[in-house]
């Protein structure tokens with residue numbers, strides 16, 4: 520990894536930097552273009568290594584506001600594994616493999632609030648802390664200690680308003696260490712106080728890392744989002760970029776940032792910017808003054824298929840129907856842009872990964888965050904870039 524400048528704090532300097540770029544008609548840039556071999560996207564051996572990486576790296580599987588109360592739970596299918604997250608009676612969030620210890624059926628389904636997960640096959644019952652608390656016909660299992668047959672627990676930690684899980688039982692978990700310099704930055708947002716609104720999931724025929732790239736630059740905005748609120752509320756190809764170890768923060772200026780021209784104080788960043796975080800390896804958080812989008816990208820069984828989960832949470836809890844309707848309308852607009860604009864384009868890139876005969880993709884100096892993503896994965900997966 521090249522030595523990158525230390526990230527600057529989330530203060531008004533960010534808007535000043537963005538305004539300077541707007542005035543100069545430029546963006547923060549990498550030192551040179553980056554040539555990315557196509558096998559970064561499509562090599563089966565690398566794809567297998569990615570699966571191992573994803574199985575041993577903490578993934579933010581849900582925002583805390585998805586599980587606000589004791590006994591709230593949520594099932595997610597993650598890389599083909601069924602995981603149930605549950606807030607136990609003491610308020611601690613735990614994650615389990617959602618496979619019954621009898622013969623493997625799925626005790627939990629969907630989401631909701633329950634003190635008991637009852638397996639649909641023979642009605643073994645687990646509590647919200649994953650303990651086996653009931654089995655019909657218990658005399659058939661008389662010599663078995665129920666304490667040994669709770670749901671298999673996965674490493675799980677709640678931090679900065681996210682539920683982080685490692686998909687490998689018994690693996691270590693240390694979210695502060697995982698976040699490194701981003702730990703303090705995320706703490707500033709207090710995402711734990713946000714209100715969950717909704718989410719949708721779909722699949723797309725594109726490599727999951729190529730899909731991440733679409734959230735790492737605003738170069739494509741006029742062409743892909745020219746007619747939607749993303750294109751209209753941002754100045755294209757103009758971004759402030761700060762690496763935070765593996766992760767990054769990217770700031771896009773809004774057109775009204777020019778109102779701060781000549782003023783001694785450009786104001787807080789969210790008054791005139793949208794901020795995007797990439798949390799290695801698979802989560803994009805797009806933060807605006809109103810709320811945050813969660814864009815979670817994972818491979819779906821092949822190098823050119825991915826799962827997209829797009830959720831939204833509000834900074835201020837909605838106190839009335841009109842506010843909630845406003846949040847929903849905003850979500851619908853950004854979701855339409857992601858689904859019908861980004862993910863209308865991206866499968867064509869997936870097709871190129873399957874069929875193109877050029878040997879590399881070319882990432883511009885202006886696509887500095889895309890370069891960061893590629894270099895970070897190369898580093899994490901142990902291969903050299905040319």
Ligand code: FES
Nearest residue numbers: 619621622638641
């Ligand atoms: S498989 Fe769950 S009770 Fe039998």
Ligand SMILES: [Fe+2]
Nearest residue numbers: 733743744861
């Ligand atoms: Fe986009």
